[in-house]
Amino acid sequence: MVNMFILFLMIASACAVGWPDESYSLPKPKSGCPTGWAMGFRNQDNEDTHNINSVTPPDPDHHFDGYFGRNTIMCYCTKTTYSGYGSWPSGNYCIARYGGSCPLGFTCNGSIYWDDEDDSNANSKWGVLPDGEYGRNTKIYYCCRSDRSAYSYIDLPAREPFYLYKYTSTCQRVRGMNVTEESVKMDDEDSMNNSSDDGCHPKKTDTTVVHYCYYS
Numbered sequence: 001m002v003n004m005f006i007l008f009l010m011i012a013s014a015c016a017v018g019w020p021d022e023s024y025s026l027p028k029p030k031s032g033c034p035t036g037w038a039m040g041f042r043n044q045d046n047e048d049t050h051n052i053n054s055v056t057p058p059d060p061d062h063h064f065d066g067y068f069g070r071n072t073i074m075c076y077c078t079k080t081t082y083s084g085y086g087s088w089p090s091g092n093y094c095i096a097r098y099g100g101s102c103p104l105g106f107t108c109n110g111s112i113y114w115d116d117e118d119d120s121n122a123n124s125k126w127g128v129l130p131d132g133e134y135g136r137n138t139k140i141y142y143c144c145r146s147d148r149s150a151y152s153y154i155d156l157p158a159r160e161p162f163y164l165y166k167y168t169s170t171c172q173r174v175r176g177m178n179v180t181e182e183s184v185k186m187d188d189e190d191s192m193n194n195s196s197d198d199g200c201h202p203k204k205t206d207t208t209v210v211h212y213c214y215y216s
Contacts, residue, residue: 110199
């Protein structure tokens with residue numbers, strides 16, 4: 001009984017936590033964005049020839065709000081206001097940058113650049129997106145930190161599902177939440193490919209697969 005009471009207090013405490021202050025962006029889960037956050041999507045026109053796009057786990061078992069066929073639509077939730085509940089906790093994870101700079105505590109930033117399909121390029125966007133470049137190709141900026149073990153629990157809102165980006169270790173533990181790893185593979189341009197990354201960015205297994213952590 002005592003252990004159950006302690007567990008109840010831990011979960012209640014996690015549910016009372018608010019989102020940190022400053023502005024930033026996170027991938028949008030199927031459950032939606034936190035109240036008051038802005039929404040947006042990026043449609044990336046991926047390679048037309050022998051396309052090998054994939055999402056793990058496959059439809060309908062992943063939790064991304066988007067489309068994952070021969071092209072990719074990734075949806076985002078963006079906190080555009082500065083006010084919040086303190087700073088992001090120490091840990092091992094990344095978020096997407098918004099507003100021109102990283103929140104306090106994120107000492108390393110960088111980007112991922114996707115060389116999207118050249119022929120009849122149909123890239124598009126809507127709404128509010130992370131800092132980046134959204135023309136015929138796609139570049140997104142990130143804020144990352146590795147100032148504490150990913151196995152040490154951090155406090156973030158446990159009221160509804162959300163995503164973080166996996167960084168250099170396993171998925172960051174969050175108090176009161178279960179976590180599963182998911183990934184998205186975007187088959188970018190085959191001819192004279194210029195995809196690249198710079199600085200600190202989410203975990204990748206090659207130039208096209210990015211790893212995410214889903215909390216529920």
